[in-house]
Amino acid sequence: MTGDSLPIVKRMLGFFYTVDYDEVVAAEVEDEPPPATLPTMSPLQLHARVFALADKYDVAHFSVFAHAKYCARLRDFWDPVESLRSVPDVYETTPSSIRPHRDEAARCARIRSEKTLERDDVERFYEDVGATAGGL
Template sequence: YLGSSSLSDGAIKCEDQEFKIHKLVLSAQSNYFSKAFDGEWKESANGIIDLQGDEVCAIEAMLEFMYTHDYNAIGEGSSSPMLFNIKVYSLADKYDVPELKSLAENKFKDAVENCWDMDDFPYAIIQAYRATPFTDRGLRDVLVHAACKRIQSLLLKQGFCNVLDETVGFASDMNQKKPEPPKQKEYRCPNCGNQGQGIAPSGLTCNCFHCGRSRSD
């Protein structure tokens, strides 16, 4: 029934487009639409919700999901799947569609894995951090994990370095993600008694800096 006026009892308006919908389908998946259609809002009376200010391509993806439990991750006019999935994730949060938000996060993760080397990866970081509060870790953790995994390659790109300097929260998240350096152990040479600190992996032979005698732990 997606896009069909058959048995339709409502509509979503966005920009210059109107989408025929079925209230039950939307209300079952979103508290926002449930309240809009079954409360004291004016939409309850006429069944028409005006979503001006949102992008049509993201609205289409949301409605496609509500009827099919999936959506095309490449929106019309979107420069990359990364950016489009950010829009859908943000829209799902705005209209309280938790299952869509989870799917958008997974699609975003796949897109980042495939597109991290593209020129718009830094812009995806900017957009994701603008679109989400610091308490919403969904997209942010995906980006931080991907960036840490490929940090040596990314640091060669000026656009990424600019994002590290200018995007509030991203550099801090990256710093927290970095593994802690291994702790140094205290060693005493059994030959001369000299003490020192160092990092020695198990089974590796080490030499005393003072007398030169070797030992292994």
């Protein structure tokens, strides 16, 4: 597991014992604390990265669980900036043939973008992420 994120690996190992994982990420660091200007990992980013690790190691029940948590977070705690910040993790951490997170992120962006793009901060993130992810 060399090269894998320690906080994400800890989630996977915890899942094997408890069939769940902790979503709190603000206090965690991998090696050093992030600079004050960088945001901490959001719950959606965490779920996307956990999903990618589960896919990498072919742990099907873990990937299904992480995907369900990702979808529940999108559905129940909609924050357009958090959602858009998770898109690079969704698109860059799994092969293009693995569609669940990509489809869900794109679906939510399309459904909710009309109302949320009125905010300047959301519009800026949407344009940046759209360019990075090849368009939503």
